[in-house]
Amino acid sequence: MPLMKSWVDSANAADHPFPLNNLPYGVFSTPGSDPRCGVAIGDMILDMAAAEDAGLVDPGTGPLFDVPFWNEVMEEGPEIWTALRDRLTAILSEGSADRAAAEPLLVAQADAEMHLPFLVSEYTDFYAGRHHAFNVGTMFRGAENALPPNWLHIPIGYNGRASSVVVSGTPVRRPWGQIKGPDDDLPRFAPCARFDIELEMGAVVGQPSDGPVTVAEADAMIFGYVLLNDWSARDIQAWEYQPLGPFQAKATATSISPWIVTRAALEPFRCDTPAREFELLDHLKDCGPMLYDIDLSVTLAPEGGAQTTIARTNYREMYYSAAQQLAHHSTSGCPMNPGDLLGSGTISGPTKPERGSLLELSWGGREPITLDGGQTRSFVEDGDTLTLQGAARGDGYTIGFGTCTGKALAALDDPYAR
Amino acid sequence: MPLMKSWVDSANAADHPFPLNNLPYGVFSTPGSDPRCGVAIGDMILDMAAAEDAGLVDPGTGPLFDVPFWNEVMEEGPEIWTALRDRLTAILSEGSADRAAAEPLLVAQADAEMHLPFLVSEYTDFYAGRHHAFNVGTMFRGAENALPPNWLHIPIGYNGRASSVVVSGTPVRRPWGQIKGPDDDLPRFAPCARFDIELEMGAVVGQPSDGPVTVAEADAMIFGYVLLNDWSARDIQAWEYQPLGPFQAKATATSISPWIVTRAALEPFRCDTPAREFELLDHLKDCGPMLYDIDLSVTLAPEGGAQTTIARTNYREMYYSAAQQLAHHSTSGCPMNPGDLLGSGTISGPTKPERGSLLELSWGGREPITLDGGQTRSFVEDGDTLTLQGAARGDGYTIGFGTCTGKALAALDDPYAR
Known part of the structure; x- marks a missing residue:
């Protein structure tokens, strides 16, 4: 898979950590604002609480993003994970019809403070x-x-x-x-x-x-x-x-x-575990590249x-x-x-x-x-x-x-x- | 301290686990009802959510008891812990003026299902x-x-x-x-x-x-x-x-x-740890009976x-x-x-x-x-x-x-x- 181009220019550099192919999930705040969910794209963060308010993102689950953690999204399960990633990809792609609506919802990473992205259960x-x-x-x-x-x-x-x-x-x-x-x-x-x-x-x-x-x-x-x-x-x-x-x-x-960084973003980089000195028992056996x-x-x-x-x-x-x-x-x-x-x-x-x-x-x-x-x-x-x-x-x-x-x-x- | 007498008769037996001296905190439900906080007294449970609704218990903190865990009470701190215990003791004591209001809020333990009494953090x-x-x-x-x-x-x-x-x-x-x-x-x-x-x-x-x-x-x-x-x-x-x-x-x-069972209820039973083979370092040294x-x-x-x-x-x-x-x-x-x-x-x-x-x-x-x-x-x-x-x-x-x-x-x- 090659670089997927975004209308957020900074995301298109070959060595930028946050291209459209990535779309990692975090929690951020800006001075005077409460922590909320955001997605990194290039040097910017798409404010997910604002995107949800604006109706730009609606996985059909009820509100998910006006909270300082991604646990609610996790709990929705893999179908919602995929739908959300597809929707974000569409919004942020070069030539997207959503650009006019989404661009005002971008916050510069340089202006944001980052918080723990999820509530750590254990x-x-x-x-x-x-x-x-x-x-x-x-x-x-x-x-x-x-x-x-x-x-x-x-x-x-x-x-x-x-x-x-x-x-x-x-x-x-x-x-x-x-x-x-x-x-x-x-x-x-x-x-x-x-x-x-x-x-x-x-x-x-x-x-x-x-x-x-x-x-x-x-x-x-x-x-x-x-x-x-x-x-x-x-x-x-x-x-x-x-x-x-x-x-x-x-x-x-x-x-x-x-x-x-979602599992979906890492798919192209899967690789095998090393050769085994002892065969693993069935319940632990490799069943595909998972490193x-x-x-x-x-x-x-x-x-x-x-x-x-x-x-x-x-x-x-x-x-x-x-x-x-x-x-x-x-x-x-x-x-x-x-x-x-x-x-x-x-x-x-x-x-x-x-x-x-x-x-x-x-x-x-x-x-x-x-x-x-x-x-x-x-x-x-x-x-x-x-x-x-x-x-x-x-x-x-x-x-x-x-x-x-x-x-x-x-x-x-x-x-x-x- | 002798037995403290309650108008809940079953609580006054010398071998009953839940006399007025105890007042342990749990979470219970009855068929068709949601789990909520309760206090054991004799064979009964005082429904704390109902007691709060009725204005019988009001630690001045906002609602604490219509939830299936005691963590909110814990978070209020020792002064509220003491005030709550004092109030419950007054309500349930023999001769209490609150008896008429409290008696309808009792649920038989035999009719209740018990749940975890608190959210286990770690x-x-x-x-x-x-x-x-x-x-x-x-x-x-x-x-x-x-x-x-x-x-x-x-x-x-x-x-x-x-x-x-x-x-x-x-x-x-x-x-x-x-x-x-x-x-x-x-x-x-x-x-x-x-x-x-x-x-x-x-x-x-x-x-x-x-x-x-x-x-x-x-x-x-x-x-x-x-x-x-x-x-x-x-x-x-x-x-x-x-x-x-x-x-x-x-x-x-x-x-x-x-x-x-609260620390307050156990106060009369404090005892010392055993003799030490090595003196403990200062940060762990005994400073009173804590077993x-x-x-x-x-x-x-x-x-x-x-x-x-x-x-x-x-x-x-x-x-x-x-x-x-x-x-x-x-x-x-x-x-x-x-x-x-x-x-x-x-x-x-x-x-x-x-x-x-x-x-x-x-x-x-x-x-x-x-x-x-x-x-x-x-x-x-x-x-x-x-x-x-x-x-x-x-x-x-x-x-x-x-x-x-x-x-x-x-x-x-x-x-x-x-």
């Missing part, structure tokens, strides 16, 4: 990138025992904390926590000294389930994808995670990009300094697709709901510059990386801004995710010294 | 009962290594799945999952063969936090308590839980009792058979209070919200009949227990009804929790054979 984070799991396992258990025995048979995941999900741009404060170093006799309560990021994709569940679903059914339940940075306190994690998994180490913040070819990168900019690209990788490096993760999530009968967010797990490629966390990039802090300008980093320092970017490259166009950025703030003074 | 389950952790650890790692190194320093917890929380009375279907026995070469997908219960208390968070809170602040955020049965698939758990903790093994269902003396029991009734009490213990056996768990939960800055539910972790006492799970009662299935009538049990069998009960015993009165019950249904036929 948040699950997986550990389904093989290179990441191998790197972390090698650091902690040696290369022979790097992958846990279950790793090649199920997408390992744990429940995270939905209340800690924030939109790109929200500053993230270095947490305190209980920490015990390998040479300490007793734990102490201190600011995290090994604050890290995790480069992930987030899958947004758009339809409910109330029993086990197949991989194909799971794929059809997914509304879209976002970039996701799962901020991680490695020293807190090391002390707390046995035997019940990460808890406070992952509860400070998880940042997501503000635009949900996506999405280039990903991470930049780090120190306070007042220029940004350095510290990692480049691709979503196709995952061992399990989001559809497989969602199918696994449902096996127990666990009810899944619109607004559930599934983090892919850290995405790393096979080589050093493809690692999606500082833990891996600095090999546990033993090999600090050097930034442009000469500073070194083992973990995140106060004032650093970390930014994820993602884009699928089509034939003369780009399906971009925008950015997922966050600045690390210094820890509070002792929060219990009152 | 659900966290802890592992904070020392005897339980010691028993489980001994089974898997031997008595010397029974407690993980962090156990005596932090209340270990993991995030559970709010969507799987169900009200008492909801049948629970035996899950399928990926299972690999110790002698199997490869995992297989099969119905759970080691389906279990966990006797727990649930603390209902009633006020939000957006940063670290002290133990005293955490205690004040708790709205009330319920009984909680965390259904657990032990064989699924054994295969999946390393390294990121329990996931699908705990996602089939968590049952809670339908009545929130409660609540007798707990579990019964098992086979399909069509009589029930046997299989365990008796007490909430004071916990090592960490819910306030300590909530304070720990907040250390990372994790935002906590009204409607968050914190499971205490399985409550076991020091002796065999005090064990709060079948895993412990049957010592991993090696020592099946014998029910009245001669049947034996290692784990839950299809058709079994498991019931938790809890009550604090006062001077001539009881603060009861009602029951938390659920019947185990047979697994589905292979859910993927379609």
Whole structure:
């Protein structure tokens, strides 16, 4: 599929993240206005609440867009998702008869503040990138025992904390926590000294389930994808995670990009999961290409300094697709709901510059990386801004995710010294 | 404090779970009516939506009770909680001038269906009962290594799945999952063969936090308590839980009792946590009695058979209070919200009949227990009804929790054979 041309000129550049082929869904506000649904097109946002008021968009469902979340659209289901996307494509296409009505409803992205695009019902984070799991396992258990025995048979995941999900741009404060170093006799309560990021994709569940679903059914339940940075306190994690998994180490913040890129927009970029070392059991077996070819990168900019690209990788490096993760999530009968967010797990490629966390990039802090300008980093320092970017490259166009950025703030003074 | 007498006669019996001293909050419906808030008094329920309509209850906040959850009351905060309880006590007291107006608003509990009493925002389950952790650890790692190194320093917890929380009375279907026995070469997908219960208390968070809170602040955020049965698939758990903790093994269902017993009603039963082996760090240190003396029991009734009490213990056996768990939960800055539910972790006492799970009662299935009538049990069998009960015993009165019950249904036929 080539670039689809829009009458919004900025959308027609081959490297623009938001061409007519994309049409990602977000929630925005302008000074003095309430947050409401919008669709990105080039440098602009089509105000969906205004479009609905004007009768330009009417999926026949009753009002959907004058709210600060896309959950209501998700709940309407795949037929409405398709009808809405078709209608938006018609409105914004070059030569559209709707241009005169729609043009006054555009808002410049530069004038808008972005909010979380959906109400996060529950948040699950997986550990389904093989290179990441191998790197972390090698650091902690040696290369022979790097992958846990279950790793090649199920997408390992744990429940995270939905209340800690924030939109790109929200500053993230270095947490305190209980920490015990390998040479300490007793734990102490201190600011995290090994604050890290995790480069992930987030899958947004758009339809409910109330029993086990197949991989194909799971794929059809997914509304879209976002970039996701799962901020991680490695020293807190090391002390707390046995035997019940990460808890406070992952509860400070998880940042997501503000635009949900729909599954429909990503269709041309589907690709297969890697070769399987063990055949997966039937309920998890691949039944079509369900990963996506999405280039990903991470930049780090120190306070007042220029940004350095510290990692480049691709979503196709995952061992399990989001559809497989969602199918696994449902096996127990666990009810899944619109607004559930599934983090892919850290995405790393096979080589050093493809690692999606500082833990891996600095090999546990033993090999600090050097930034442009000469500073070194083992973990995140106060004032650093970390930014994820993602884009699928089509034939003369780009399906971009925008950015997922966050600045690390210094820890509070002792929060219990009152 | 002695029994407070009510004009609702059934409430005045010394062993009735719902005297005037209690006033627990639930959500009920009668045939043909919508679920709405109610307060238990003796064998009756005061219809709070009707009481609000009649002007009998007016906390000055706008309508709170014509909804199927107590979250709106929680959000109003402790002053309203106290004012509401005071007003209900006045209305329902022996000799109350409000009797004539209130009596027509009573509904018999026998005619009511109970629903979840609040919208569960997020659900966290802890592992904070020392005897339980010691028993489980001994089974898997031997008595010397029974407690993980962090156990005596932090209340270990993991995030559970709010969507799987169900009200008492909801049948629970035996899950399928990926299972690999110790002698199997490869995992297989099969119905759970080691389906279990966990006797727990649930603390209902009633006020939000957006940063670290002290133990005293955490205690004040708790709205009330319920009984909680965390259904657990032990064989699924054994295969999946390393390294990121329990996931699908705990996602089939968590049952809670339908009545929130308020913190105010439990005040007379506060008691201390046990002696500390290691002094807790300041942020977790005890600052007053924050456990409660609540007798707990579990019964098992086979399909069509009589029930046997299989365990008796007490909430004071916990090592960490819910306030300590909530304070720990907040250390990372994790935002906590009204409607968050914190499971205490399985409550076991020091002796065999005090064990709060079948895993412990049957010592991993090696020592099946014998029910009245001669049947034996290692784990839950299809058709079994498991019931938790809890009550604090006062001077001539009881603060009861009602029951938390659920019947185990047979697994589905292979859910993927379609």
